[in-house]
Amino acid sequence: MDEQTxxxxxxxxxxxxxxxxxxxxxxxxxxxxxxxxxxxxxxxxDFKLLRQAWIFLRENAQLARTRRQDLFIGERxxxxxxxxxxxxxxxxxxxxxxxxxxLDYYDADIxxxxxxxxxxxxxxxxxxxVTHNGNLIQAIEPLDSPWQIEHAPMPLRVMILTPSVDPAxxxxxxxxxxYERVEYSLSVNPLRPFLIGLQxxxxxxxxxxxxxxxxxxxxxxxxxxxxxxxxxxxxVNRDREKDVLTRRANSYFAYGQVVYRGAQxxxxxxxxxxxxxxMMFNEYGLDGVLEQTRVTGxxxxxxxxxxxxxxxxxxxxxxxxxxxxxxxMHKQQAEGRKTLTRLIQADRGGLIYQPIIxxxxxxxxxxxxxxxxxxxxxxxISPENESVGLDxxxxxxxxxxxxxxxxxxxxxxxxxxxxxxxxxxxTKDCExxxxxxxxxxxxxxxxxxxxxxxxxxxxxGRIESHEAVTAISRELMLQAKExxxxxxxxxxxxxxxxxxxxxxxxxxxxxFLPLLDAIRAQTKIAIALDGVYRWIAFPPSRKxxxxxxxxxxxxxxxxxxxxxxxxxxxRRDTPRWVANGQLKILSYLSKAASLDEIQSYxxxxxxxxxxxxxxxxxxxxxxxxxxxxxxxxxxxxxYRSPSSAARAAGQLQSAGREVAPGxxxxxxxxxxxxxxxxxxxxxxxxxxxxxxYCEMLDRxxxxxxxxxxxxxxxxxx
Amino acid sequence: xxxxxxxxxxxxxxxxETESMLAPFRRAxxxxxxxxxxxxxxxxxxxxxxIGQNESLLPFExxxxxxxxxxxxxxxxxxxxxxxxxxxxx
Numbered sequence: 133m134d135e136q137t138x139x140x141x142x143x144x145x146x147x148x149x150x151x152x153x154x155x156x157x158x159x160x161x162x163x164x165x166x167x168x169x170x171x172x173x174x175x176x177x178d179f180k181l182l183r184q185a186w187i188f189l190r191e192n193a194q195l196a197r198t199r200r201q202d203l204f205i206g207e208r209x210x211x212x213x214x215x216x217x218x219x220x221x222x223x224x225x226x227x228x229x230x231x232x233x234x235l236d237y238y239d240a241d242i243x244x245x246x247x248x249x250x251x252x253x254x255x256x257x258x259x260x261x262v263t264h265n266g267n268l269i270q271a272i273e274p275l276d277s278p279w280q281i282e283h284a285p286m287p288l289r290v291m292i293l294t295p296s297v298d299p300a301x302x303x304x305x306x307x308x309x310x311y312e313r314v315e316y317s318l319s320v321n322p323l324r325p326f327l328i329g330l331q332x333x334x335x336x337x338x339x340x341x342x343x344x345x346x347x348x349x350x351x352x353x354x355x356x357x358x359x360x361x362x363x364x365x366x367x368v369n370r371d372r373e374k375d376v377l378t379r380r381a382n383s384y385f386a387y388g389q390v391v392y393r394g395a396q397x398x399x400x401x402x403x404x405x406x407x408x409x410x411m412m413f414n415e416y417g418l419d420g421v422l423e424q425t426r427v428t429g430x431x432x433x434x435x436x437x438x439x440x441x442x443x444x445x446x447x448x449x450x451x452x453x454x455x456x457x458x459x460x461m462h463k464q465q466a467e468g469r470k471t472l473t474r475l476i477q478a479d480r481g482g483l484i485y486q487p488i489i490x491x492x493x494x495x496x497x498x499x500x501x502x503x504x505x506x507x508x509x510x511x512x513i514s515p516e517n518e519s520v521g522l523d524x525x526x527x528x529x530x531x532x533x534x535x536x537x538x539x540x541x542x543x544x545x546x547x548x549x550x551x552x553x554x555x556x557x558x559t560k561d562c563e564x565x566x567x568x569x570x571x572x573x574x575x576x577x578x579x580x581x582x583x584x585x586x587x588x589x590x591x592x593g594r595i596e597s598h599e600a601v602t603a604i605s606r607e608l609m610l611q612a613k614e615x616x617x618x619x620x621x622x623x624x625x626x627x628x629x630x631x632x633x634x635x636x637x638x639x640x641x642x643x644f645l646p647l648l649d650a651i652r653a654q655t656k657i658a659i660a661l662d663g664v665y666r667w668i669a670f671p672p673s674r675k676x677x678x679x680x681x682x683x684x685x686x687x688x689x690x691x692x693x694x695x696x697x698x699x700x701x702x703r704r705d706t707p708r709w710v711a712n713g714q715l716k717i718l719s720y721l722s723k724a725a726s727l728d729e730i731q732s733y734x735x736x737x738x739x740x741x742x743x744x745x746x747x748x749x750x751x752x753x754x755x756x757x758x759x760x761x762x763x764x765x766x767x768x769x770x771y772r773s774p775s776s777a778a779r780a781a782g783q784l785q786s787a788g789r790e791v792a793p794g795x796x797x798x799x800x801x802x803x804x805x806x807x808x809x810x811x812x813x814x815x816x817x818x819x820x821x822x823x824x825y826c827e828m829l830d831r832x833x834x835x836x837x838x839x840x841x842x843x844x845x846x847x848x849x
Numbered sequence: 850x851x852x853x854x855x856x857x858x859x860x861x862x863x864x865x866e867t868e869s870m871l872a873p874f875r876r877a878x879x880x881x882x883x884x885x886x887x888x889x890x891x892x893x894x895x896x897x898x899x900i901g902q903n904e905s906l907l908p909f910e911x912x913x914x915x916x917x918x919x920x921x922x923x924x925x926x927x928x929x930x931x932x933x934x935x936x937x938x939x
Contacts, residue, residue, distance in 0.1 A: 479857040678891035
């Protein structure tokens with residue numbers, strides 16, 4: 133018998149024996165162990181069918197009749213099916229579904245890591261103690277919890293591989309290899325020395341994580357092809373028995389738009405993350421992905437590529453497994469029947485107010501922290517609890533905490549603790565960056581949890597619970613408004629979970645604190661002062677200056693920090709030159725200590741715009757700064773009149789490239805009949821449509837300064 | 850436009866629909882009156898939250914109230930101004 137202490141690095145199915153478990157030991161070794169791992173799933177339904185299924189399965193599985201909990205139906209009779217190893221599951225469940233489609237199946241598609249966590253208590257990336265005989269695990273126990281904020285840092289070995297250019301633009305000539313203090317460029321041609329060099333680096337450094345740009349779509353698919361062609365081996369996996377797992381690219385529809393997801397290359401015994409194909413990598417980086425892995429139980433490579441929605445679903449599955457609730461393979465809950473009046477009452481979103489148009493001074497922005505998840509936890513909103521709209525406000529304290537509140541509570545508490553720590557740390561602290569990323573990663577899980585309550589394919593979703601959350605949020609926002617008005621504040625604007633308030637003679641942060649306390653006491657939800665603006669502008673609609681726009685504002689906090697929402701600079705499709713121009717104007721305005729001094733800074737801003745336009749006309753603006761990025765919203769032949777993105781895609785297609793809906797097109801506006809030119813095919817600076825870009829800049833700048841340029845600044849009454 | 854998972858149209862959309870229903874009416878107005886007419890709808894749009902909060906099957910009734918509210922506000926502001934002018938002129 134041997135013993136090991138270390139971190140659980142990864143778990144996946146082994147083809148012949150239970151599961152493969154990778155351990156990063158305290159001695160610095162990477163150990164591959166196996167563990168016997170029988171798995172259980174359930175079938176329920178008509179008894180006659182269940183009897184037939186029993187006969188169908190009895191050779192291959194251990195069977196028993198038992199009773200288990202369905203979240204919505206309650207306890208029901210089920211056939212318990214236990215297989216000796218997880219690798220058998222996929223085929224057996226496919227056979228069953230083909231032969232007995234009328235049966236309900238439970239716990240049949242749960243990621244293996246979640247089963248492992250439930251059975252052993254050891255979470256992914258967690259510390260554990262293992263007893264093993266040869267390479268077979270006898271016992272494994274946890275040494276920490278995913279809910280701890282401080283944890284022993286995992287000594288990961290990271291290798292970074294980046295091609296010399298974006299492969300979509302042209303074939304890269306070399307690969308930049310970076311690890312520890314090594315950093316060099318490895319020429320792709322000739323092929324053989326390239327492959328030998330890469331293999332040598334992998335063997336020498338033995339990385340835990342290969343971090344790439346375009347690894348999913350370029351490096352790994354090509355590597356496989358090159359190895360085959362040349363006969364030279366490159367061991368990208370640590371587990372030599374396994375090949376790289378590839379998943380094909382696809383386009384799908386989510387949140388009202390088509391999303392394109394590139395192909396994926398997953399490794400075994402080692403991780404691969406493609407920074408260009410990892411959904412939220414820009415948002416919270418590796419620290420955030422590792423944090424999500426710890427709390428959700430989904431593997432690092434999955435978590436990096438999937439939306440936070442997959443993470444929150446995994447967490448709900450963990451709660452279900454731990455509390456003995458079966459996880460249905462398909463969602464069964466349809467929307468309940470309701471009258472038209474009831475529907476009109478229920479089918480609404482968060483509270484969005486119409487701001488008072490104009491520029492206002494000394495305005496405080498107050499935010500509810502994690503409002504929706506807090507509502508779900510405080511009011512016990514869960515799909516199994518029948519409640520519609522505001523009925524949930526009359527709290528039934530005798531009812532046990534539901535599946536969703538149980539899942540969210542530790543997450544919410546961990547994030548609030550992290551935020552508390554962040555507010556206490558000095559900005560120079562080396563911990564702050566990592567802690568901020570981890571808090572952001574948790575925030576995203578909390579954010580999507582609300583959406584998943586109302587998502588039609590969510591396993592534990594129910595539209596009525598989703599509606600109850602927004603109904604309560606609207607009520608609490610109105611309560612907050614009333615509290616503010618009672619204390620003499622003017623509510624300039626409210627947006628879902630933020631309030632903008634103002635009061636004559638009140639401008640210091642501390643003067644707003646009694647209001648915060650009063651709102652907190654009324655709503656029982658954590659609330660924070662985002663800051664006090666020297667001034668904030670709520671610009672009117674471009675169509676009619678009398679109509680307010682809810683989600684467009686810009687302002688300067690007392691510390692000089694700029695905050696903008698809904699203006700061009702925040703939009704992904706705005707070229708950098710325009711976005712930077714807009715931000716530059718704001719930075720001029722931020723120099724004014726108060727609204728009274730702003731006029732003199734406006735003239736600087738105007739000079740700057742003219743200078744930028746002269747630079748553009750003289751060809752001094754790099755073409756990269758002018759790239760417009762838009763996604764292709766449908767297949768090319770489905771356009772009746774082509775959008776700019778469609779024109780760009782058409783050019784790519786003519787050049788023999790494949791294009792798919794949801795893919796991002798990068799292009800610039802050019803003169804002549806062509807109108808746009810796709811960036812990938814090369815753009816000559818002389819072709820640029822200067823007039824169009826000048827108009828874009830003018831429009832963006834006018835939107836900012838027009839409010840100041842009226843003879844008298846409106847102070848918002 | 851794609852409306853995700855919603856079965857009831859929003860107040861903003863309902864107002865836009867009413868406005869386009871009234872397009873022939875608006876067209877027959879003089880240009881100067883058209884500007885005032887658009888202002889009436891702008892007034893309703895400043896109270897979309899309140900109109901929605903009423904959860905009525907006929908939100909245009911509430912929209913009319915919002916329009917009257919804005920008019921009453923204008924009148925109050927004008928009255929206030931007249932009072933001040935009167936006081937200044939003794």
